[in-house]
Amino acid sequence: MLPSEQDLRHIVLDLRQMKSFAQDPLVIERADGVWYWDTEGHKILDCLSGIFVANVGHNNRRIIEALKAQLDRLAFAPPLHATNLPALELAKLVAEVTPGDLDTVKLLSGGSEATEAAMKLARQYHRQTGNPAKYKVIARYLGYHGATMGALGATGTPARKTVFEPALEGFLHVPPPTCYRCPYGLTYSSCNLLCAHMFEQVIEGEGASTISAIILEPIGNTGGIITPPDEYLPIIRDACDRHNVLLIFDEIITGFGRTGNMFAAQTFGVTPDILCMGKGMSGGYAPLAALAYCDRVADAFWGEEGTEFAHGHTYGGNPISATAGLMSIREILDRNLCQRALEMGACLREELKRIEALGVVGEIRGKGLLLGIEFVQDPATRQQFDNRFGVAVGNRALRKGVLLRYDPHWLAFAPPLIIEREQLVHAVDLLGESILEELKERGR
Ligand SMILES: Cc1ncc(COP(=O)(O)O)c(C=O)c1O
Numbered sequence: 387m388l389p390s391e392q393d394l395r396h397i398v399l400d401l402r403q404m405k406s407f408a409q410d411p412l413v414i415e416r417a418d419g420v421w422y423w424d425t426e427g428h429k430i431l432d433c434l435s436g437i438f439v440a441n442v443g444h445n446n447r448r449i450i451e452a453l454k455a456q457l458d459r460l461a462f463a464p465p466l467h468a469t470n471l472p473a474l475e476l477a478k479l480v481a482e483v484t485p486g487d488l489d490t491v492k493l494l495s496g497g498s499e500a501t502e503a504a505m506k507l508a509r510q511y512h513r514q515t516g517n518p519a520k521y522k523v524i525a526r527y528l529g530y531h532g533a534t535m536g537a538l539g540a541t542g543t544p545a546r547k548t549v550f551e552p553a554l555e556g557f558l559h560v561p562p563p564t565c566y567r568c569p570y571g572l573t574y575s576s577c578n579l580l581c582a583h584m585f586e587q588v589i590e591g592e593g594a595s596t597i598s599a600i601i602l603e604p605i606g607n608t609g610g611i612i613t614p615p616d617e618y619l620p621i622i623r624d625a626c627d628r629h630n631v632l633l634i635f636d637e638i639i640t641g642f643g644r645t646g647n648m649f650a651a652q653t654f655g656v657t658p659d660i661l662c663m664g665k666g667m668s669g670g671y672a673p674l675a676a677l678a679y680c681d682r683v684a685d686a687f688w689g690e691e692g693t694e695f696a697h698g699h700t701y702g703g704n705p706i707s708a709t710a711g712l713m714s715i716r717e718i719l720d721r722n723l724c725q726r727a728l729e730m731g732a733c734l735r736e737e738l739k740r741i742e743a744l745g746v747v748g749e750i751r752g753k754g755l756l757l758g759i760e761f762v763q764d765p766a767t768r769q770q771f772d773n774r775f776g777v778a779v780g781n782r783a784l785r786k787g788v789l790l791r792y793d794p795h796w797l798a799f800a801p802p803l804i805i806e807r808e809q810l811v812h813a814v815d816l817l818g819e820s821i822l823e824e825l826k827e828r829g830r
Pocket residue numbers: 496497498499501530531532533603607636637638639664665
């Protein structure tokens with residue numbers, strides 16, 4: 387039975403108006419593989435991995451059995467005084483699967499904790515290496531780095547931050563590489579990647595001695611799976627190296643096989659100094675996130691009393707979450723799910739040609755099994771719909787039984803990496819029906 391409005395008065399969903407949710411509530415009861423079932427018995431194809439989390443799929447028995455065994459052995463260890471075996475093993479495995487020398491791992495519980503910790507680590511690093519004035523962070527408009535105050539400072543999406551402003555001091559923003567709608571009115575590649583070079587302009591304009599870090603998502607979710615040209619990240623890496631600015635990748639969405647490699651850093655061939663991970667790290671079997679950082683940074687924290695990273699969270703590195711992470715990453719490795727993301731991503735792109743034929747697709751972009759579709763009224767003019775077309779289509783698709791990420795002008799697919807071709811075909815069928823129905827309702 388669905389909860390009453392009275393029942394729903396006790397609970398608050400993320401970023402949702404609860405009054406309208408209460409009129410058509412969705413309560414998930416169970417999940418298996420790529421499917422959810424709600425309490426009314428409806429089956430929903432999970433093409434969003436919950437929210438970029440269930441990369442290895444739902445109800446994975448190997449992970450669940452390992453978690454049960456760990457619960458029987460040790461549920462919590464004292465985080466100030468000791469580590470524990472799953473945490474040690476997980477940190478070692480993360481060091482192995484991350485690129486370059488990102489060999490030191492701070493385990494945390496959520497993505498916002500990871501981005502906050504990364505920016506704090508950068509400040510403390512510079513302070514301990516003779517550059518105490520380096521504190522500012524350059525981020526991007528349309529970026530999202532989490533809900534807590536520091537993470538919000540780096541966030542560049544007004545809908546997520548304006549109501550909480552003033553934000554913390556010391557955050558600067560530049561436009562992201564939205565080539566389809568270049569903010570400078572330029573065209574790739576004659577633009578010479580102005581948007582990438584803009585980071586260095588800001589570093590120099592502010593004074594390099596004040597800039598601690600650049601933080602960005604290698605592929606931006608908010609704004610519609612903003613996918614940079616290949617040259618973009620190397621240009622930013624180079625500017626960071628020349629100005630002693632730490633490069634932080636927020637891979638909370640792009641990590642753990644999503645883009646066809648364990649991390650988007652490997653997909654684009656650029657290694658950050660600090661890599662933030664979360665979401666898919668545990669596959670959703672427990673709250674888990676982390677930072678992995680390079681030896682140069684780690685060395686500044688190894689030695690004298692008082693130089694340790696002055697940061698911690700009670701649940702960071704707890705043995706249950708660590709076991710979920712360990713088993714999830716092993717699933718990705720053992721079942722070669724990175725390769726699978728590439729194959730199924732190619733398959734999804736092929737299927738999406740049917741959607742392109744409907745005349746409202748401006749661009750399809752992304753890597754692996756992270757694909758976004760930008761909607762336009764007319765591909766020739768690139769004019770956007772003025773009344774939340776993407777939201778209307780996404781809502782219809784959900785009612786038909788496929789969960790997608792959707793916004794006024796775009797929607798995205800990010801299914802579990804175990805998804806099969808027939809399931810993708812089914813999802814695209816339902817999406818196509820939803821678009822046609824919405825167009826009909828709008829008189830087209
Ligand atoms: C790119 C990115 N960074 C950070 C976060 C914050 O993660 P969390 O919600 O786990 O705090 C999110 C969450 O959606 C995200 O998408």
